[in-house]
Amino acid sequence: xxxxxxxxxxxxxxxxxxxxxxxxxxxxxxxxxxxxxxxxxxxxxxxxxxxxxxxxxxxxxxxxxxxxxxxxxxxxxxxxxxxxxxxxxxxxxxxxxxxxxxxxxxxxxxxxxxxxxxxxxxxxxxxxxxxxxxxxxxxxxxxxxxxxxxxxxxxxxxxxxxxxxxxxxxxxxxxxx
Numbered sequence: 096x097x098x099x100x101x102x103x104x105x106x107x108x109x110x111x112x113x114x115x116x117x118x119x120x121x122x123x124x125x126x127x128x129x130x131x132x133x134x135x136x137x138x139x140x141x142x143x144x145x146x147x148x149x150x151x152x153x154x155x156x157x158x159x160x161x162x163x164x165x166x167x168x169x170x171x172x173x174x175x176x177x178x179x180x181x182x183x184x185x186x187x188x189x190x191x192x193x194x195x196x197x198x199x200x201x202x203x204x205x206x207x208x209x210x211x212x213x214x215x216x217x218x219x220x221x222x223x224x225x226x227x228x229x230x231x232x233x234x235x236x237x238x239x240x241x242x243x244x245x246x247x248x249x250x251x252x253x254x255x256x257x258x259x260x261x262x263x264x265x266x267x268x269x270x271x272x
Contacts, residue, residue, distance in 0.1 A: 115204070163186070170195065171192060226267070
């Protein structure tokens with residue numbers, strides 16, 4: 096599991112990184128929204144964990160930028176009710192209050208990543224279904240098969256969806272022959 100931690104406080108950033116790596120996570124730690132945007136050029140993380148008080152940007156802007164692409168969690172020493180609402184409306188699934196309890200952070204990340212994978216499986220299932228409905232040539236059906244094959248590890252988390260997608264792709268292949 097890949098986690099991007101955005102935390103301006105170096106000791107907190109190092110503690111989170113060390114703890115999460117010790118639990119088998121691949122952690123990238125940065126100190127600002129700008130550094131998070133630079134880190135975005137590689138493979139997307141499964142979860143973005145960001146402090147709400149960033150030195151160079153509003154965390155809400157960062158959350159909106161990453162919304163829909165991974166799980167989103169926020170951390171804060173304190174937030175007013177309007178700030179909490181804005182953070183959640185920007186896409187954060189949870190706001191973890193400082194001082195952090197590391198086990199709770201770990202569990203929140205695992206739960207957020209699981210929800211993100213479920214959303215991605217649903218999106219992929221919809222795309223395959225729509226692709227099959229629009230399929231007119233054998234080449235298009237072959238492309239759907241290639242997508243299904245490439246995304247098999249993601250679909251393995253939902254065997255019923257995987258079986259349904261395989262049936263839909265097989266029907267598209269049959270229809271286009």
